[in-house]
Amino acid sequence: MADNENADGALTGLDKAAILLLSLTEQDAASIIRHLEPKQVQRVGQAMTTMNDLSQERVAAVHSAFIEEIQQYTSIGMGSEDFVRNALVAALGEDKANNLVDQITSGGASRGLEALKWMDPRQVASIILNEHPQIQTIVLSYLEPEQSAEILTQFAERDALDLVMRIATLEEVQPAALKELNEIMEKQFAGQSGAQAAKIGGLKAAADIMNYMDKTMEAALMEQIEQNDEEMASQIQDLMFVFDNLADVDDRGIQAILRDVPQEALQKALKGAEEGLREKIFANMSSRAAEMLRDDLEAMGPIRVADVEGAQKEILSVARRLADSGEIMLGGGGADEFL
Template identity: 55%
Template sequence: MATEPAVKKRPGAERVAIFMMSIGEECAAEVLKHLGPKEVQKIGIAMASLERVTRGDIDEVLKEFSEVIQDQTALGIGADDYVRNVLRSALGEEKAAGLIDRILIGRNSKGLEALKWLDPRAIAEMIRHEHPQIVAVVLSHLDPDQAAETLTYLPDRMQSDIILRIATLDGIQPAALQELDEILESQLSGKTTAKSSRIGGVQTAANILNFMEASRESAIMDSVKQVDEDLSERIQELMFVFANLLDVDDRGIQRLLREVNTETLVLALKGADEELRDKIFKNMSKRAAEMLREDLESKGPVRVSDVEAAQKEILAVARRLAESGEIILAGKGGEAML
């Protein structure tokens, strides 16, 4: 009788999804209640996209969880250490890091973290009349894509000023953060679990701008440059733009291409230089590359805004894959895990 092939270890998000779907709806729902919006979204996407889950996959995930539980008990080990060990074993070091921060660092935070569950338009309405420095603190605390969308709903005249403040923000006193948290909590309801007094900075500003529509991003950067040219260059160096896909390794490009539809790719490559096109072609099958070349050649004139939108869409996919640890993005400022 043929032996069963070894089970290939799946990425962390998929292992979590398999575990969640193995424990039943009620238990899974209880677990999700303790996670933040980004974690819920990632796990939900992973659960919805699971394919060809074998009995071996399930056994491997449950065995791993069982080993973690057997090795770590609440006796002789602190609760914080127990949480860290379980999350790192289940999710991997990188993916668990942000979740550990949410759970263990300053666990009294309420108002700021609750904003992450709100629609960006609602957040903008809530903060539009606050001092720009307060707005900068709030946006720094949000995830970059949510902060970017929130920024688009604020008046144009405020946007560059807020990005400047975010880029030069080097943290905030815990007492001040707690006061802001309490003010927001008075307007919101909901249980949350994270706080950090070190927020903002050039990288945060760059991350937010990465998610903004290209023309708006350009206008903001022009305004920042007029005020502080050196800061503008530092932000630009940390931004990941479409041309930076050249720095992604071949395996990463292949993974990215599996997530992008052909029409979006054709539009995006209309605005790419020959070197980047060649990298894309190199990481496709010969037949697929030939078809893509034909599509590019037959594609008539397209609007610059459509090309930029397609590139932004692909970059959003790249960041999602980077966040799950499936690819590594290297910005102009040097290689970094995003």
């Protein structure tokens, strides 16, 4: 008999809690334990350290009992589509979550557009190369920016330009169009009536894809976009590099930017900056200068949002100028970072 069993062979509630916590990763267990009272932590911790000689069958029984008990206290229902959908929406956002739920509830296999996400970019490019540009646009908007950027390198520069501009002006795709596209990509499509239009594409999608492009290709495309539509080029460029992206610039680059930025503009810009970026700026100043800037920020009264944004744009102009001259690199690696 296990040390943690009663005389009748049954596990106590404390023992069951210990088994559940031991079944989790250390991080997940810690996130639960931090919500307990000190005495509860001491008791469950002791139970966890003395737990031994439990069969897999008994552990599985504890898990099953936990699920059954949880079902009595939730209006959603463990394992139900509503529960899964709500959890995924919270984690991924509505559009991605809905696509994933539809895939799960229709059998779990990756099909149509979803199947393309698992393919090599060159393979995807060969599949869509001879399709209509509108189909190519939807596919590229639907896939992750990094994958789409690699796919675009397989196209002629003129065609890549056309596609980026199409992506920038795309806002949503109707269910019928998505269904037809899925049928083109793969013959098996599990469409559902009443589906909502998918919000894909747009200026941000174009900017995200441009972020992942080779710098030479990105510069060439941006120049051509500007020739065709100056306003679009400006909007895409603004989305590609926002003030908070300065946190991705290396220390040498930050120091170079600070040398060319007026102190007053820096104060106003940091008034609305993320804490991480503030600390990055302070770390690249002398201790005295950083302390004075901290004091100035604390003493600064309310400031108009327009003034903050104006100061941030002024600093971004300096950063772009230094990057264009090759003095600094605006580095990053994620979908929301500047390349």
